[in-house]
Amino acid sequence: MSLSIGIHDLSLATGEFVLEHTTLAAHNGTEIGKYHVGIGQESMSVPAADEDIVTMGAAAAAPIIARHGTDRIRTVVFATESSIDQAKSAGVYVHSLLGLSSATRVVELKQACYGATAGLQFAIGLVQRDPAQQVLVIASDVSKYDLDSPGEATQGAAAVAMLVSVDPALVRIEDPSGLFTADVMDFWRPNYRDTALVDGQESIGAYLQAAEGTWKDYSEQGGRPLGEFAAFCYHQPFTKMAYKAHRHLLNYCGYDTDPGDIARALGQTTAYNTVIGNSYTASVYLGLAALLDQADDLSGRPVAFLSYGSGSVAEFFAGTVVAGYREHLRTGANQEAISRRTPLDYAGYRELHEFKFPADGGDHATPQQTTGPFRLAGISGHKRLYQRR
Numbered sequence: 001m002s003l004s005i006g007i008h009d010l011s012l013a014t015g016e017f018v019l020e021h022t023t024l025a026a027h028n029g030t031e032i033g034k035y036h037v038g039i040g041q042e043s044m045s046v047p048a049a050d051e052d053i054v055t056m057g058a059a060a061a062a063p064i065i066a067r068h069g070t071d072r073i074r075t076v077v078f079a080t081e082s083s084i085d086q087a088k089s090a091g092v093y094v095h096s097l098l099g100l101s102s103a104t105r106v107v108e109l110k111q112a113c114y115g116a117t118a119g120l121q122f123a124i125g126l127v128q129r130d131p132a133q134q135v136l137v138i139a140s141d142v143s144k145y146d147l148d149s150p151g152e153a154t155q156g157a158a159a160v161a162m163l164v165s166v167d168p169a170l171v172r173i174e175d176p177s178g179l180f181t182a183d184v185m186d187f188w189r190p191n192y193r194d195t196a197l198v199d200g201q202e203s204i205g206a207y208l209q210a211a212e213g214t215w216k217d218y219s220e221q222g223g224r225p226l227g228e229f230a231a232f233c234y235h236q237p238f239t240k241m242a243y244k245a246h247r248h249l250l251n252y253c254g255y256d257t258d259p260g261d262i263a264r265a266l267g268q269t270t271a272y273n274t275v276i277g278n279s280y281t282a283s284v285y286l287g288l289a290a291l292l293d294q295a296d297d298l299s300g301r302p303v304a305f306l307s308y309g310s311g312s313v314a315e316f317f318a319g320t321v322v323a324g325y326r327e328h329l330r331t332g333a334n335q336e337a338i339s340r341r342t343p344l345d346y347a348g349y350r351e352l353h354e355f356k357f358p359a360d361g362g363d364h365a366t367p368q369q370t371t372g373p374f375r376l377a378g379i380s381g382h383k384r385l386y387q388r389r
C-alpha cells in the first residue's frame with residue numbers, strides 16, 4: 001500500500017536587514033522600473049555580520065521543533081549552495097543548536113538551488129522505509145554577487161525548514177517526478193570565491209531548457225496535464241523568471257499564454273520572494289509558503305513545483321494540498337520574519353557585503369547585530385562559534 005508522505009510543517013527565517021531596490025537604484029543610476037517590473041524585485045534580505053546559513057537554518061527550524069518535539073527526527077538534511085565549510089555539514093551546527101538527539105544522521109546536500117528538492121525526495125524515501133521517523137529538511141542560503149554586477153539586484157537570503165512525515169498536515173507529495181540534467185556553465189562559484197559567477201542570459205536559457213526537459217519527462221512518466229494544477233511554485237531567482245518559465249511551458253504544451261491566467265497561476269507564489277530576493281535552495285519553498293499563506297482554500301487541489309539548480313539539475317513534481325492545512329500554517333510568523341527587518345542605507349549594505357573573517361586562525365568576534373534567536377559569535381582557531389541569544 002502506498003503511504004501518504006509529504007510536508008507536515010513549514011517555517012521560514014530571513015536576515016536581519018533589508019536593502020530596498022530603490023536604494024540600490026539611487027546608487028547605480030538604474031531606472032527603478034527595471035527592478036520593480038523588469039525583474040520583479042522590490043527589496044532583498046541582507047544577513048547581519050553575526051548571521052549565516054546556520055543561524056537562519058536554526059531559526060527556521062526552531063518553531064518546528066517547538067511544535068512537534070525531537071523524538072521522531074532521525075535525519076537532518078541541510079541543503080545549501082553557500083556552504084561555510086568544505087567538510088563539516090552546516091546541519092551539524094543546527095543539530096547542536098536545536099538540541100536534537102545524538103541518534104540522528106545529518107548531511108549537507110549541494111546541487112545549486114536544486115539541493116532542497118533532492119533533500120525532500122530523499123526524505124520521502126527514508127520515511128517510506130521507516131514510517132515512524134520524521135526528516136527535517138532545511139534549505140538555507142545567502143545569495144551574493146559582486147558589487148555593481150548585473151546579478152547584484154538578484155541577491156537575497158533566507159532559510160526554509162520542512163518536516164517530512166507520513167500523513168502530512170500541509171502537502172502530500174506525489175509520484176511521478178520529471179527529471180532533467182545537463183552539463184552547462186550558467187552559474188557557478190569556485191571554491192576560492194564568496195560571490196557567484198553567472199552568465200545571465202545563458203542562465204535564463206538554461207532554466208527554460210530545463211523546465212521543458214522536466215515537463216517532457218514528467219508527461220512521459222504519466223504525470224497530470226498542465227491544466228489541472230491550481231498553482232505553480234517555480235524556483236524564483238527573481239520573480240519575473242517564474243513568469244518566463246510558465247509562459248514557456250504553456251507555449252510548449254500548446255496552451256493559451258494570456259497574462260491574466262499566468263498571473264492567477266503564479267501571483268500568490270511570488271509575494272515573499274519579491275521582497276526577500278533570491279534564496280537559492282529555499283526559493284521554491286518560499287513560493288509554497290507564500291501560496292499557502294495567501295491563497296483561498298486549496299484543500300485537495302494539486303500544486304506543481306519546478307525546482308531548478310544551475311549547472312544544471314531540475315525536477316518537476318506535484319503535491320496535493322491536504323484538507324485542514326490552514327490550521328497548521330505559520331502565516332503570522334512568516335510575515336513577521338519579513339516585516340521585522342531593519343532597512344539599510346547603501347553604505348551599511350556595502351559594509352556588510354564586504355565583511356569577511358581574516359583567514360589567520362586568530363580570535364575574531366562579530367559585532368552584536370542580529371535580533372534573531374541564534375548568532376555566529378565569531379571564529380577562533382578557524383572554528384565557527386555559534387550561540388543561542
Ligand code: CAA
Nearest residue numbers: 031033034037038039150151154198200203204207237310
Ligand atoms: N522598466 C521595465 N522593465 C525594464 C526596464 C524598465 N525601465 N529596463 C529594463 N527592463 C527589463 C528588460 O526588458 C528585461 O526584461 P525581459 O527579461 O523580459 O527582456 C529585464 O528588465 C531585465 O533587463 P536586462 O536583461 O537588460 O538586465 P540585466 O542584463 O541587468 O540582467 C539578469 C538581468 C540576467 C537576470 C541579471 O540580474 C543576472 O545575471 N542575475 C543573476 C542570474 C539569474 O538569476 N539567472 C536566472 C536563471 S539561473 C537560476 O535560476 C539559478 C539561480 O538561482 C541563480
